[in-house]
Amino acid sequence: MGVIEHEIGHALGLWHEQSRPDALGYVTIERDFILPSYISDFLQRDDEIDTLGIPYDLGSVMHYGSTAFSVDQKSKTVVTRDSLYQQTIGQREKLSFYDVATINTAYCKDECKTEKTKCEYGGYMRPSKCSECLCPDGLGGERCEKNEEPRSGFFVVCSLYSLLLPEAECGGVISLTDEWTTVESPNYPDPGYEADQKCSWLLKSPKGKRVEIEFIEDFSFLCTSTCVDFVELKISDDLRNTGFRFCCYDKPEISFVSQTDTAIVIFRSQLSADxxxxxxxxxxxxEARTTIAPTIITTTSESTVLGYRNPYFSVAPITVDTPNVWADWGEWSQCSRTCGGGRRQEFGTCNLKACPVDKHCAKLLSNNRLCNGKVCTKNDISISSCDAPQCCPPFQNVDGMCQSDQDAQHDELWLSI
Known part of the structure; x- marks a missing residue:
């Protein structure tokens, strides 16, 4: 459904989110890994897009995912500046709250001018019925004053009849104290959650305090590059915007502290049971702690931005003791990689011999077990071929040498048009 909504969004005038004039404050576009025919989909449209004052939304249905139009379907073409959002971008479930708000602002902004319905936590009057509120994701009630009602979907058997699953028993409004209390997904940990469930919790601390959240015990969700089954934390001062979405098997190890006295936790499962x-x-x-503590940023031709490193170049670094700041780029260096395909100049390549087999490969493959019931261990496609000589994206191993298939794929696309 989200794909259809994405295309209808274009028809209504929505651009890709990463094309907004302010996009580079939230994402980095890795042009080297993008199929040439699709570069234009990633360009900023400074003079063409009116954001209507709506904030940037990494959870927009109009946002591309991490590997969109990647030359090898694995290399990241869109990297979030805040690494905790990396698996949030690219969702195709539905229009986000800000997607809908953009459309309503463009077409219906004057519909409720004379009405006085009050909506809480950033909700606003529904243009088609001003006595009702449109609420941010995770919120519900007549005035967005409480959590969204839990949901369960239909389970289809043999396409002949449908069984309505029992409503998920979860969610609520929780008034917090200094003592720890716990929240968990439905039927945690055994037998675990089912497909097509949603629950949300509205967490409220006393005025002047904040909400602290820490993951404990087992953690496991269907693992996808864009989270489909996930737990989402809304801990910024804007509860309208999409929060961090966590999935896969690596439990977040840091604790989070909200910016205000209110936070929202959302659980959503679409496809699996875990x-x-x-x-x-x-x-x-x-103090507020809403993301991973930033590291000292080393920025030159070998750059580090919120933990993302460009491995192709190596020169003496410039160190900036400030998060989210770019220093001046250094001169292009000689190729520093001894194998796998490096770069001598911006478009030159060198050292194209494939790298040796990873000495840790055997252990990785032994750990890459299939799912056993509802408990899944890591199943990372990237290690499935680690017992073969490797090349750095966008290069591929061809008879022991690293070759780029960029030109070949570009030609194939044109021939298919």
């Missing part, structure tokens, strides 16, 4: 999550929550006086 363990889910468990968190402990409490009220706190601690």
């Amino acid at each position: 363990i889910g999550f468990k968190i402990q929550i409490r009220s706190t006086d601690a």
Whole structure:
């Protein structure tokens, strides 16, 4: 459905989110890994897009995912500046709250001018019925004052009849104290959650305090590059915007502290059944902690931005003791990679001999087990071929030498038009 909504969004005037004039404040576009025919889909449209004052939304249905139009379907073409959003971008479930708000602002902004319906937490009056509120994801009630009602979907058997699954027993409004309390996904940890469930919790600390959240015990969701089954944390001062979405098997190891006295936790499953999550929550006086602590950024031709490194170049670094700041780029260096396909100049390549087999490959493959019931271990496609000589994207191993298939794929696309 989200794909259809994405295309209808274009018909209504929505651009790709990563084309907004302010996009580079939130994402980095890796042009080297994009199929040439699709470069234009990633360009900023400074003079063509009117954002209507709507904030950038990494959870927009109009946003591309991490590997959109990648030359090898694995290399990231869109990298979020905040690494915790990397698996949020690219969702195709539905229009986000801000997607709908953009359309309503463009077409219906004057519909409720004379009405006085009050909506909480950033909700606003529904243009087609001003006595009702449109609420941010995770919120519900007549005035967006409480959590969204839980949902369960239909389970289809042999396409002959449908069984309505029991409503998920989860969600609520929780008034926090200094003592820890716990929240968990439905039926955690055994038998675990089912497909097509949604629950949300509205967490409220006393005025002047914040919400602290920490993941505990087992954690496991269907693992996809864009989270389809996930737990989402909305802990910024804007509860309208999409939060961090976590999936796969690596439990977040840091604790989070909201920017205000209110936070939202959303659980969503679309496709699978698995363990889910468990968190402990409490009220706190601690400073806001809404993302991974930034590291010292080393920025030159070998750059590090929020943990993302460009491995192709190596020169003496410039160190900037400030998060989210780029230093001046250094001169292009000689190719520093000894194998796998490096770069001597911006478009030159060197050292194209494939790298040796990873000495850790055997252990990785032994750990890459198939799912056993509802508990899945890591199943990363990227290690499935680690026992063969490797090349750096966008190069591929051809008889022991690293070759780029960029030109070949470009020609094939043109021939198919």
